[in-house]
Amino acid sequence: MIKSIEEYLDQLKNELKxxxxxxxxxxxxxxxxxxxxxxxxxxxxxxxxxEEEALNQVIEQYGSPDETASAYKEVERLTHPSLVRExxxxxxxxxRFFAIFADPRAWGALLYMLIAFVNGIVYFTWAVTGLxxxxxxxxxxxxxxxxxxxxxxxxxxxxxxxxxVEALLGVRMPRRQMFSYQGxxxxxxxxxxxxxxxxxxMLFYMFCQLPFGTLxxxxxxxxxxxxxxFMVSPIIEGFVRQGVVxxxxxxxxxxxxxxxxxxxxxxxxxLLTASMHLFKWIGQLHGKYAKMFLVTD
Amino acid sequence: xxxxxTLTKKFQKELNAGIASLVLLxxxxxxxxxxxxxxxxxxxxxxxxxxxxxxxxxLYPVLRQLESSGLLRxxxxxxxxxxxxxxxxxxxxxxxxxxxxxxxxxxxxxxxxKAIKGA
Numbered sequence: 001m002i003k004s005i006e007e008y009l010d011q012l013k014n015e016l017k018x019x020x021x022x023x024x025x026x027x028x029x030x031x032x033x034x035x036x037x038x039x040x041x042x043x044x045x046x047x048x049x050x051e052e053e054a055l056n057q058v059i060e061q062y063g064s065p066d067e068t069a070s071a072y073k074e075v076e077r078l079t080h081p082s083l084v085r086e087x088x089x090x091x092x093x094x095x096r097f098f099a100i101f102a103d104p105r106a107w108g109a110l111l112y113m114l115i116a117f118v119n120g121i122v123y124f125t126w127a128v129t130g131l132x133x134x135x136x137x138x139x140x141x142x143x144x145x146x147x148x149x150x151x152x153x154x155x156x157x158x159x160x161x162x163x164x165v166e167a168l169l170g171v172r173m174p175r176r177q178m179f180s181y182q183g184x185x186x187x188x189x190x191x192x193x194x195x196x197x198x199x200x201x202m203l204f205y206m207f208c209q210l211p212f213g214t215l216x217x218x219x220x221x222x223x224x225x226x227x228x229x230f231m232v233s234p235i236i237e238g239f240v241r242q243g244v245v246x247x248x249x250x251x252x253x254x255x256x257x258x259x260x261x262x263x264x265x266x267x268x269x270x271l272l273t274a275s276m277h278l279f280k281w282i283g284q285l286h287g288k289y290a291k292m293f294l295v296t297d
Numbered sequence: 298x299x300x301x302x303t304l305t306k307k308f309q310k311e312l313n314a315g316i317a318s319l320v321l322l323x324x325x326x327x328x329x330x331x332x333x334x335x336x337x338x339x340x341x342x343x344x345x346x347x348x349x350x351x352x353x354x355x356l357y358p359v360l361r362q363l364e365s366s367g368l369l370r371x372x373x374x375x376x377x378x379x380x381x382x383x384x385x386x387x388x389x390x391x392x393x394x395x396x397x398x399x400x401x402x403x404x405x406x407x408x409x410x411k412a413i414k415g416a
Contacts, residue, residue: 030334030357033380037335061342063352071355074314075362 002059003052005035015069019076027072034062100276105170109283110276112168113216116286119164120213123157123206130154131203144186151193158202158294161209165294171287174295198296205293216282223275230268234261313351317359319402322368322387322395331372331384334360360385368394 002008009028016024038058039051046054062068100106130150137143162173193199237245237258245264246255256264324337332340337360338353363369368391375381387395 026361027358029380029383030361031354033333033382034335034338034353034357036380037333037376037382038338041335061338061353063354067352068354071352072358074310075358 001052001056002065003055005032005039005055008035008059008065011065012068015065016072019069019073023072023076027068031062031068035059038062097277098273100273100280103276103280105283106276106280108168108170109279109286110220112164112283112286113213113220113279115164115168116209116213117217118213119161120209120211123161124210126157127154127203127206144190148186148190148193151190151199154199154202154206157206161205161290162294165287165290169283169287169290171291173291201293205290212286219282220279223271223278227268227272227275230271231265232268234258234264237261309350313355317351317356318363319395319398321356321359321363322391322398325369325385325387326392326395331386333382333384335382337385363391367391 002011009032012027012031013024016027019027035055035058038061039055042049042054042058043051049057063071130153134143134147134150137146159174165171166173233245245261246253248254320341321337324340325332334353334357338356341356342353360369360371364371364385368388369385370388371383371385373381373383
């Protein structure tokens with residue numbers, strides 16, 4: 001039995017504790033508005049019923065806290081991100097340039113590019129081992145099921161890679177395993193798998209992921225460390241005065257005058273910001289490429 | 298018998314999920330003036346009569362969602378008694394969408410009717 005509107009709101013808040021704070025705020029505002037209006041109306045219509053009874057009638061119609069909470073959660077779950085309008089961007093170029101640090105796509109791409117290095121090694125090893133073993137075992141009778149299992153595993157890995165790409169790069173990828181022919185003899189199944197060009201595309205993707213992953217990793221490490229050292233070294237120089245800021249080319253050492261230090265920090269920050277834009281762009285490109293190779297035609 | 302109240306409740310909920318948007322858009326399209334949540338809930342109560350199809354509380358998240366997709370817009374106005382009220386009205390985009398949705402609903406209705414009758 002809920003005794004007051006405040007108690008209802010408390011319970012609703014408690015039910016929604018795992019939801020987005022914006023949703024909680026909306027839900028509480030809606031409930032308060034409705035319950036207060038409904039209670040005032042029912043008092044006018046039936047002045048003889050007690051406040052508590054009237055409130056419970058109102059709540060009966062509005063829904064219990066957990067029913068209301070589940071309605072909000074359901075809508076939140078079903079709302080497709082594309083349906084939610086993006087805020088109209090009227091910001092200037094400058095603001096948009098620096099807003100990259102608040103862009104989840106850029107961070108997702110950065111994370112993906114780091115993961116791609118590890119994944120690339122795994123995929124490459126798997127593909128090379130599987131393929132060479134499949135070929136060399138082909139002279140044995142058990143070579144056949146081995147080749148089939150390997151080719152099926154390529155599909156599984158392609159699905160997994162697709163999930164990673166979707167989560168981090170925001171490109172819609174398959175969520176279900178591709179249909180594979182179940183019946184028939186082993187030889188027929190192998191023939192189907194071998195003649196399916198999607199399998200070869202996926203295998204190609206797995207091979208290429210190693211060079212791509214390496215490239216991404218080198219790019220991230222180089223750009224991030226370069227821009228961070230530009231930003232931090234003048235500050236360290238201020239403490240240690242050991243000639244941290246300087247360029248060494250062969251026997252020549254060049255130390256910029258301290259008056260340029262602020263410029264170095266600014267340059268480092270600009271480089272970092274530009275790198276984030278580059279990562280985001282690479283991420284989008286890789287997403288398109290993954291879609292071309294991992295999604296069946 | 299397998300059919301338990303929970304199954305029926307679940308079915309009702311799933312049906313409501315799609316229909317609520319259509320109903321709310323229609324109500325606001327028919328109304329001359331912007332309406333607030335309680336008003337809409339009252340009107341729907343009159344329509345549904347004895348049977349209650351959905352809890353009033355479930356209307357609000359749908360209203361919010363329609364607003365965030367640009368089909369409705371809302372303004373908050375202080376009220377004489379109680380907390381400020383959020384008034385909703387349909388946008389031009391909402392009206393266009395409603396026309397399409399009504400078409401979908403008509404087709405869906407005749408399809409379901411035929412399936413139930415089996416003719």
